[in-house]
Amino acid sequence: MRVTVLGASGFIGRRLTAALRGRGDDVVATSVRDPETAAAASARSDVVVNLAGAPVSVRWTEGAKRAMRASRVDATRAYVDALRGVAVRPSAYVAGSAIGYYGTSTTQTFTEGSPPGDDVLARLCVDWETEAARAAELGMRVSVVRTGVVLGPEGGVLAKVLPLFRLGLGGPIASGRQWFSWIHMDDEIGVLLHAIDGADGVLNGTAPNPVTNAAFTETLARTVKRPAFLPVPAFAGRALLGEGAIVLNEGQRVVPERTVATGYRFVHAELGEALRSLLA
DSSP states (O other): OEEEEETTTSHHHHHHHHHHHHTTOEEEEEOTTSHHHHHHHTTTOSEEEEOOOOOSSSOOOHHHHHHHHIIIIIHHHHHHHHHTTOSSOOSEEEEEEEGGGGOOOSSOEEOTTSOOOOSHHHHHHHHHHHHHHGGGGGTOEEEEEEEOEEEBTTBHHHHHHHHHHHTTOOOOBTTSOSEEOEEEHHHHHHHHHHHHTTOOEEEEESOSSOEEHHHHHHHHHHHHTOOOOOOBOHHHHHHHHGGGGHHHHOOOEEOOHHHHHTTOOOSOOSHHHHHHHHHO
């Protein structure tokens, strides 16, 4: 199979590219910064996977929010438009998205069929997915993977907090009651491969057993055999990230109902085992 990967140099893209090549697929790594060139590079590929997007875990200045939208919504629109001029285009489009689509809640459980939220991140995800869905007008099968917090030792949230926890300086964030919908990197890649290989529609890239932030803190501290008694107050997140503190201080309980129904079987369903496998 020939697969074009947009955003191949990112945290998830690097692992996906390696997994594809490891199973014998031909990978075309390109950038959506130049939509015309990316579309031309996609010619004769079987599938295109779009994982491109500016970082979200930054201070949400107006400039940062513009970059988040431009790299997801505008770039996807331009790329899909450019694909119209490709004679032999991919037959499937796998779009990255995020569980921010659902908004935040301490009480609700969200599945792939749940409606979108109405905060900044939710509206961004809705618009992002709307542009990706236009690939269906070109006769392409469309899959959307809404990813949660990806745990991997070489990047993402785990790489940021692990040094603190190993020093005994970890602790819950804000109330600790906010939900933490996580996924092991192996399963994130597994869900993406599941979509590449034929699963269509929306798939949640989250483990079947989400936990609260307090439970994540306790489990990680136990895994590294250190105490975790230093809570991070909500105002600290707001001071660091501004409006973007919603990523730290609020959360959502997301389960992969349709992902499982379409045949994907999680390798790491429980947080404790997942962390032990990552830190072994």
